[in-house]
Amino acid sequence: MKVTIQTHYSLMLLMLxxxxxxxxxxxxxxxxxxxxxxxxxxxxxxxxxYEAPLxxxxxxxxxxxxxxxxxxxxxxxxxNIRAGKGNKNGFGAGEFIPYLTVSYTLQRQGGGETLRGxxxxxxxxxxxxxxxxxxxxxxxSYALTLTIEPPIKVGFGRHTDLETGVSRWWKQLQVEWPxxxxxxxx
Numbered sequence: 001m002k003v004t005i006q007t008h009y010s011l012m013l014l015m016l017x018x019x020x021x022x023x024x025x026x027x028x029x030x031x032x033x034x035x036x037x038x039x040x041x042x043x044x045x046x047x048x049x050y051e052a053p054l055x056x057x058x059x060x061x062x063x064x065x066x067x068x069x070x071x072x073x074x075x076x077x078x079x080n081i082r083a084g085k086g087n088k089n090g091f092g093a094g095e096f097i098p099y100l101t102v103s104y105t106l107q108r109q110g111g112g113e114t115l116r117g118x119x120x121x122x123x124x125x126x127x128x129x130x131x132x133x134x135x136x137x138x139x140x141s142y143a144l145t146l147t148i149e150p151p152i153k154v155g156f157g158r159h160t161d162l163e164t165g166v167s168r169w170w171k172q173l174q175v176e177w178p179x180x181x182x183x184x185x186x
Contacts, residue, residue: 030050031049031050033049033144033178042150042173043087043089046081046082046175047079047080048146049078050076052070054070054076056131056132058122066118066132069133072133073133073134073135074135077104077132078129081130081148082096088166089166089169100121100148100151102118102146103116103118106134107145108136109142112137117132119132119146141178141180143178144178145176146176148173148174149172
């Protein structure tokens with residue numbers, strides 16, 4: 001059998017592709033953290049999830065990065081905050097609520113350091129959400145507490161007149177979920 005240069009290169013290319021396929025990292029699916037939380041007092045629905053760390057882009061007014069680099073993180077923590085049915089702040093059911101200040105604490109069960117940080121607004125293929133890459137203190141069980149502050153904190157206004165006005169913003173609120181962390185593929 002005569003092997004041509006073209007056949008030789010085709011076989012080499014096929015081998016390189018196969019080697020590359022087996023070297024790809026496993027992608028961890030998004031893992032929900034408990035059930036949907038409904039807060040009628042604020043007219044909100046809230047869900048949280050985590051997955052393997054993600055490459056993210058964004059910086060503050062001082063040009064400092066908002067998001068932790070994925071190579072320094074253990075997971076990407078995300079929260080989806082939407083208007084609930086009957087929201088009195090001018091948002092339709094299911095609409096993303098912008099301009100929130102969302103902070104988190106993660107307390108490892110059995111003691112240890114309490115981790116704190118912020119989840120920033122960002123957009124991806126599923127739409128808007130709040131999130132950030134997070135570095136944990138190891139595998140195990142954590143208690144996640146999210147503190148959600150209304151848009152007025154960052155100066156987002158509202159109509160207040162009788163004809164076109166909307167309700168006052170809700171007061172700061174907190175939601176909690178357990179988080180079980182084991183190794184995620186990066």
